[in-house]
Amino acid sequence: MIDPRLQTLRVLRAEGTVTATAAVLHLTPSTVSQQLRQLAAELGVQLLRPTGRRVALTPAAHTLVRHADALHEQWERAAAALEAHSTGGAGHLRITGVASAMAAVTAPAVRRLHTRFPQMTFHLSEDPGEDRFRLLVAGRADIAVVIPAAGTPPPGDRRFTQRALLQEPQDLLVAEDHPLARRAAVELRDAAHETWIQAGDPHDQHQLLLSAAAAAGFAPRIEHAAVDWFAVASLVAHGHGICLMPRLAPLPSDLPVRRVPLGGRGAPTRHLVACARRGSTGQTTVSRGLSALQEAADAWQSAHGGGPLPGE
CATH class of the missing domain: 1.10.10.10 (Winged helix-like DNA-binding domain superfamily/Winged helix DNA-binding domain)
Structure with a gap:
């Protein structure tokens, strides 16, 4: 129109x-x-x-x-x-989002929606390498689950509605035989002299490492890089370095690695945000999607946000 x-x-x-x-x-x-x-x-x-x-x-x-x-x-x-005047099915919802959120939040949220509204249909995609805000503008997605980073639209951007879902702790991922693996918790500066792996999405996760390390007073010595968390864990298990590990990201159970909680002042965290085109949140499919994502995020936060590490 x-x-x-x-x-x-x-x-x-x-x-x-x-x-x-x-x-x-x-x-x-x-x-x-x-x-x-x-x-x-x-x-x-x-x-x-x-x-x-x-x-x-x-x-x-x-x-x-x-x-x-x-x-x-x-x-x-x-x-x-x-x-409100239309008839027919329950609608189609397209959600794009970062991989770790897809596994821990988006997939459970859509399962809830499918149970409650069997006629709804869905398309879920990680869209690696894409700017998910641009997918919203172009009308190729209805909801984007993102990690705000340098260069992403600010909360007041008139094109989008942004809702905070959860605050996610970061752990230090080390090999089981690493000296820090025996610690109950560490501060980031304790690992200042380690070899680091650039892990996860370079647009948000790597930027988090750089900013957190700068706040802790050092620049990380980065030797290797991988995006897939199973590949990252394998590099760590074989002694090629350590990395920041989002609490949302799953770990393979058969690798000799250990998550060590990061504590102390300025411990790094990630913020997970659900975004939609401004004005679209009154649409039934989008409203249901945002509500289900918040429920799934709250459930994850209650189980993992400040409690035992996954697998413990």
Whole structure:
């Protein structure tokens, strides 16, 4: 119902290039360029200016995007209001999120939803390498479960509603024969001279290590890197280094590794946040999804947030 060229401009603002915008919207770059030229001509303003091989939004374009954000928020509210007049199934819900949250929070939440609302259908995806906020803007996901990091939209961003789900402790993962494995708890600075593994998603987990280490007064010596937590645990078990391990992340039971709780002032934690397009939370499927995610997060927090480590 809203001019699709406004959505193209919003996605371009998020993606930064015509090529990336075209890929997200499943259009050709020439179609994206044509849409924006037509929109600029109809409005009588310049929307883009070249900056090398990229394009930048003009002040007029930024003004238009602010109004487009408000229009899309209002449309999400209208869709929620119209939903009360519709008939049929219980709807389809698409959730994207980080892998550790998928295993510990999203999957249990969707199981709850399927039990309560058997007609609901779901699509769950980790979407590795994707900016999950951009998936929301592009309409490719309804809810994103994310770990805020440097560069992610702030809580006040007009495009999104963000709800805190849980605060997740970080553990130190070491081999069973490592001297720190015998400790009931350690402070991060106790591991300042260790060899570290860049573990997990480089966009959030690695940034957490860097910032936590800086706060503890050292820069970690990083020798290896792996994203999959089973691969990370194998590197640790074979003596190649230590790493920060999110409490949500599962460990293989057959590897000689040990989680050691991190304590002391400034012990690192991750914050898990559920995000949706602003205005969409009144829609039944999104509202149910957010509620189920919060229930699953509360259950996990009660079981693991400050209690025994998983497997103990």
